[in-house]
Amino acid sequence: xxxxxxxxxxxxxxxxxxxxxxxxxxxxxxxxxxxxxxxxxxxxxxxxxxxxxxxxxxxxxxxxxxxxxxxxxxxxxxxxxxxxxxxxxxxxxxxxxxxxxxxxxxxxxxxxxxxxxxxxxxxxxxxxxxxxxxxxxxxxxxxxxxxxxxxxxxxxxxxxxxxxxxxxxxxxxxxxxxxxxxxxxxxxxxxxxxxxxxxxxxxxxxxxxxxxxxxxxxxxxxxxxxxxxxxxxxxxxxxxxxxxxxxxxxxxxxxxxxxxxxxxxxxxxxxxxxxxxxxxxxxxxxxxxxxxxxxxxxxxxxxxxxxxxxxxxxxxxxxxxxxxxxxxxxxxxxxxxxxxxxxxxxxxxxxxxxxxxxxxxxxxxxxxxxxxxxxxxxxxxxxxxxxxxxxxxxxxxxxxxxxxxxxxxxxxxxxxxxxxxxxxxxxxxxxxxxxxxxxxxxxxxxxxxxxxxxxxxxxxxxxxxxxxxxxxxxxxxxxxxxxxxxxxxxxxxxxxxxxxxxxxxxxxxxxxxxxxxxxxxxxxxxxxxxxxxxxxxxxxxxxxxxxxxxxxxxxxxxxxxxxxxxxxxxxxxxxxxxxxxxxxxxxxxxxxxxxxxxxxxxxxxxxxxxxxxxxxxxxxxxxxxxxxxxxxxxxxxxxxxxxxxxxxxxxxxxxxxxxxxxxxxxxxxxxxxxxxxxxxxxxxxxxxxxxxxx
Ligand SMILES: Nc1nc2c(c(=O)[nH]1)N[C@H]1C(S)=C(S)[C@@H](COP(=O)(O)OP(=O)(O)OC[C@H]3O[C@@H](n4cnc5c(=O)[nH]c(N)nc54)[C@H](O)[C@@H]3O)O[C@H]1N2
Ligand SMILES: Nc1nc2c(c(=O)[nH]1)N[C@H]1C(S)=C(S)[C@@H](COP(=O)(O)OP(=O)(O)OC[C@H]3O[C@@H](n4cnc5c(=O)[nH]c(N)nc54)[C@H](O)[C@@H]3O)O[C@H]1N2
Ligand code: SF4
Ligand SMILES: [Mo]
Numbered sequence: 118x119x120x121x122x123x124x125x126x127x128x129x130x131x132x133x134x135x136x137x138x139x140x141x142x143x144x145x146x147x148x149x150x151x152x153x154x155x156x157x158x159x160x161x162x163x164x165x166x167x168x169x170x171x172x173x174x175x176x177x178x179x180x181x182x183x184x185x186x187x188x189x190x191x192x193x194x195x196x197x198x199x200x201x202x203x204x205x206x207x208x209x210x211x212x213x214x215x216x217x218x219x220x221x222x223x224x225x226x227x228x229x230x231x232x233x234x235x236x237x238x239x240x241x242x243x244x245x246x247x248x249x250x251x252x253x254x255x256x257x258x259x260x261x262x263x264x265x266x267x268x269x270x271x272x273x274x275x276x277x278x279x280x281x282x283x284x285x286x287x288x289x290x291x292x293x294x295x296x297x298x299x300x301x302x303x304x305x306x307x308x309x310x311x312x313x314x315x316x317x318x319x320x321x322x323x324x325x326x327x328x329x330x331x332x333x334x335x336x337x338x339x340x341x342x343x344x345x346x347x348x349x350x351x352x353x354x355x356x357x358x359x360x361x362x363x364x365x366x367x368x369x370x371x372x373x374x375x376x377x378x379x380x381x382x383x384x385x386x387x388x389x390x391x392x393x394x395x396x397x398x399x400x401x402x403x404x405x406x407x408x409x410x411x412x413x414x415x416x417x418x419x420x421x422x423x424x425x426x427x428x429x430x431x432x433x434x435x436x437x438x439x440x441x442x443x444x445x446x447x448x449x450x451x452x453x454x455x456x457x458x459x460x461x462x463x464x465x466x467x468x469x470x471x472x473x474x475x476x477x478x479x480x481x482x483x484x485x486x487x488x489x490x491x492x493x494x495x496x497x498x499x500x501x502x503x504x505x506x507x508x509x510x511x512x513x514x515x516x517x518x519x520x521x522x523x524x525x526x527x528x529x530x531x532x533x534x535x536x537x538x539x540x541x542x543x544x545x546x547x548x549x550x551x552x553x554x555x556x557x558x559x560x561x562x563x564x565x566x567x568x569x570x571x572x573x574x575x576x577x578x579x580x581x582x583x584x585x586x587x588x589x590x591x592x593x594x595x596x597x598x599x600x601x602x603x604x605x606x607x608x609x610x611x612x613x614x615x616x617x618x619x620x621x622x623x624x625x626x627x628x629x630x631x632x633x634x635x636x637x638x639x640x641x642x643x644x645x646x647x648x649x650x651x652x653x654x655x656x657x658x659x660x661x662x663x664x665x666x667x668x669x670x671x672x673x674x675x676x677x678x679x680x681x682x683x684x685x686x687x688x689x690x691x692x693x694x695x696x697x698x699x700x701x702x703x704x705x706x707x708x709x710x711x712x713x714x715x716x717x718x719x720x721x722x723x724x725x726x727x728x729x730x731x732x733x734x735x736x737x738x739x740x741x742x743x744x745x746x747x748x749x750x751x752x753x754x755x756x757x758x759x760x761x762x763x764x765x766x767x768x769x770x771x772x773x774x775x776x777x778x779x780x781x782x783x784x785x786x787x788x789x790x791x792x793x794x795x796x797x798x799x800x801x802x803x804x805x806x807x808x809x810x811x
Contacts, residue, residue: 126581127154127637129570130168131227131563132697134449135277135299136572137164138637141172141564141583148172148564148583158638159277159572165298166708167697172564174705175584179546181559182588192557197589197599200556204514205603207539207555208244211511217245217491221501221510224462225517225543225593226252226454229568229580231613232593233457234468234620236516239597240495242486243606247464247473247495248510251457252450252518254498255525258782259416260447261458261470263425267433267667268445269660271470272455274432275408275444275653276574276641280304282442285313285404287397289339289428290414290788294323295694297448297573304410313404315397317342318414319689320718320760321753330397333755336687337418337676337789338387342394343427344673345383347375349398350434360436364659370670371430378673386673388755402435406442413450413691417788419677422781426669433666439655449573451698452563456571459642460620464495468624481623488606497783498524499776502533512539516593517560519699521549522766525774525785526741543596546701549766559590562702566592568613569635571642575651577630578639676789677777680757684739684791686723688773689760691788696764704764715768716747718760719794724750727794734797737761739790742772745797759794 124143129136138157142150151172153164174180184200185192195203211219222244224236233251240249253261261271268274280286280303293301305327308314314328317339325331334342350356351372361368380391401407409432415424429445437443449455461467471478474492483490496504498520504510506529513534524530534540534553542551543558551557563570565586571577586592591599594613601608610616614632621627626643629650634640640650658664680687695712696703703709717735729735731750736743737759746761746768754760763770777786 124583126583128564128581128583129578130164131452132167133297133452134454134573135159135297136452136570136576136578137168137299138578139164139168143583146584147176156637158576159574160299163299163302166695167703171703171706171708173707174702175562175564176587177705179705180587180590181545181547181557182590183559185557187555200558201600201603204541204556204600208512208604211539212244215511218248219509219511220244220246220514221248221496222514223498223516223518224249224251224457226451226457227517228593229453229566229570229613230456230460230577230620231568231616232597233453233462234460234616235594235597235601235608235610237460237462238486238608239601241490242488243601243604245491247491247493248501249462249495250464250498250501251454251462253454253458254783255523255785256413256450256454257416257447258784259422259779260425262422262782263429265470267426267429267669268655270654271458272575273444273446273573274438274655275441275446276576277303279408279442279444279446280307283307283312283404283406283408284442285400285407287315287317287401287409288324289317289409289411291410291412291448292318292322292691293410293448296412296450296692298694300448313400315400319755319758329400330393332389332393332397334387334389336689336758338673339415339418339424340420340427340671341378341383341386341673342389343424343431344375344378345380345394346398346401347371347430347434348378349380349395350402350431351375353399355402356434357436361434364666365433365668366665367668367670371668374670374672401431406440407437408442408444408446410446410448412448414788416779416784417786419777419779419786420674421779421784423671426671430668433668439653441653447573453570455573455575456569459571464497468620469626485619485623499778499783502530505533505536508536511537513537514541515550516543519548519550519701521552522699523763523771525771525787526776527769527772528742543593548699548701558596559588560596561586561590561592566594568594569617575641576639577635577642579632579635677786678775678789678791680791684793686792686794687758688737688739688790688792689758689788690763690770691760693762693764696762698764700764714747715762715765715770716749717794718751718754719748720752720754720756721750722756724748727796729794729796735794736797737773738793739773739775741775744769744772759792
């Protein structure tokens with residue numbers, strides 16, 4: 118092959134929020150291999166099997182390579198001109214007939230900051246609505262809400278290197294060795310070196326095998342566990358009085374509340390033995406530096422945002438925040454879910470979480486964009502679906518999100534998508550969601566575009582193309598800016614870097630961000646005008662009026678769903694190492710040979726009682742739907758609970774998930790679903806899809 122076809126670029130992984138830096142090697146327009154960047158700040162020469170090997174999807178024959186327009190019962194290929202004209206005229210018609218708020222958009226947390234910034238600008242400036250949201254809604258929106266309340270900013274207080282400095286850590290509802298494998302390995306190594314690790318998870322996750330202590334709560338009882346830990350910390354004299362006085366406010370109410378949660382009471386609620394809870398509190402409180410790490414086992418609950426506030430309480434009581442080793446690290450999920458939210462792809466905020474109702478901020482954007490902007494909050498994702506079913510929402514533009522597979526209550530989502538007059542999907546593959554589209558736009562994966570991702574440490578890192586998009590596919594940035602022009606709003610961006618210049622101009626915390634300064638090390642926001650970034654937040658003051666951290670006195674409340682006679686088991690859903698969310702990418706790589714389906718984890722005692730054999734098909738029923746799936750027996754799960762993932766459309770796990778959601782942010786309660794499990798008598802006679810569709 119001639120040399121000019123060879124490309125080597127350093128880029129950033131497009132799967133999870135760890136943000137591993139990768140060396141991508143391409144030849145003749147195809148990725149031939151990917152290796153870890155030795156100087157990647159988050160990965161330091163490591164990757165997991167997704168970042169390193171799961172790239173074959175880029176040249177899958179199933180990639181979308183031309184715009185598709187619905188015709189008759191199917192789709193036909195179209196030119197870009199036709200597709201863009203069609204979308205502009207339909208959006209124009211709907212806006213004229215029903216107003217701009219009859220249209221809504223979703224930005225992709227898999228795509229770059231620049232893509233997401235352009236997407237929210239398109240919705241706000243070209244369409245004229247704040248109906249824009251992103252996947253954070255169903256993921257860590259409770260974390261964002263709670264950390265803004267407690268500390269001021271929506272992001273981890275430190276970074277992954279805090280794990281190396283910590284003497285102890287509590288990992289709550291995060292299965293890091295599968296969901297964030299490179300961070301998980303770092304936690305494992307720290308534990309092997311002597312960091313005292315406590316895991317809190319209803320399943321005995323792999324990290325539990327490396328820890329000093331594993332606590333196994335009943336799903337949905339985290340609040341009681343956090344209040345119980347605070348009770349022991351106060352009872353045994355570990356409250357840092359100086360820190361409380363100088364840096365915080367609101368402890369009095371918390372002191373009263375936590376008195377109601379002594380370990381024996383918490384044992385009754387959560388099932389965690391009182392002495393284990395006491396031991397965990399001591400491990401955290403006695404450590405010089407200790408970090409708190411959490412995931413969806415905290416957020417995807419009815420009171421997820423309240424539990425995050427209770428986690429923040431622990432750090433405020435003990436003064437364990439704002440220095441190396443004492444960090445609060447929410448393990449943000451998708452590669453750029455931190456960034457898509459930072460960019461204002463949310464219905465209530467512009468960049469840097471500034472309210473759309475803030476006159477000064479809204480004016481600054483109006484001046485820059487040259488159009489009047491709405492001061493009204495837009496719809497959140499679940500509200501969009503309700504409005505579609507209700508007939509008020511007429512069109513959606515869904516960019517890089519497979520809502521028909523991954524959002525809760527699949528039947529309702531499909532009903533909503535079918536109710537729309539006009540649906541545009543922009544993806545790299547046909548998905549469960551594109552089935553309902555009127556126009557499908559073929560876009561580019563992370564290996565085919567330029568821009569930046571922001572990882573779970575608030576670190577902005579560069580993304581560089583190693584290959585061209587296939588066929589007529591275009592970059593997301595190109596598509597969104599072209600469509601905006603067709604709608605009469607020219608953003609004036611030639612390249613994603615132009616968009617970053619605008620972001621920096623309009624966003625104080627991005628003031629000093631340039632591609633040149635990001636370089637190979639990245640920048641952790643806030644980034645001052647002179648380029649100084651912020652690896653650790655809150656060393657001196659919290660980012661709230663008055664500068665003090667805020668306690669929250671929030672009692673434990675029962676989860677939204679509960680087991681009863683008809684639905685006696687609690688289903689928890691989550692992830693597997695080998696596959697990624699909707700699975701559109703990993704199912705088109707050799708990872709499929711490692712794992713080719715979802716399965717149901719069930720405790721042998723429950724299995725025996727129900728007559729379920731290892732490897733046998735079972736029917737799982739919830740209050741809203743049912744599926745068929747293979748059962749596997751494991752003692753890593755407690756009796757009374759079952760677990761599965763949601764990576765395979767053949768299974769359609771989310772047919773089982775109901776409408777219950779976090780009270781403050783509408784993040785779905787994916788982690789507590791009352792179900793009944795029964796063996797399927799005749800394996801051949803009941804095909805999975807028929808069972809699932811009903
Ligand atoms: N391999 C892989 N990696 C991924 C993804 C993927 O799909 N596959 N997805 C990415 C995304 S989008 C995200 S958000 C992250 C998510 O990463 P994680 O936050 O680790 O996600 P989950 O596996 O869904 O849930 C974590 C754990 O919460 C536990 N849990 C459930 N209920 C409770 C509870 O009430 N209390 C406690 N303490 N724990 C509970 C579950 O048993 C589970 O082990 O992973 C990212 N990385
Ligand atoms: N039962 C259950 N359901 C869950 C969860 C759970 O724990 N349990 N977790 C929830 C969570 S935390 C999340 S984040 C969601 C994730 O749900 P989704 O966001 O729907 O899933 P993803 O697979 O991350 O990607 C979405 C789509 O983006 C496309 N895509 C990838 N890269 C690009 C790109 O660069 N450009 C474009 N245009 N498209 C791209 C993919 O092909 C895919 O169709 O799932 C949620 N669903
Ligand atoms: S740990 Fe996350 S960012 Fe790193 S290679 Fe794996 S999927 Fe990519
Ligand atoms: Mo997520």
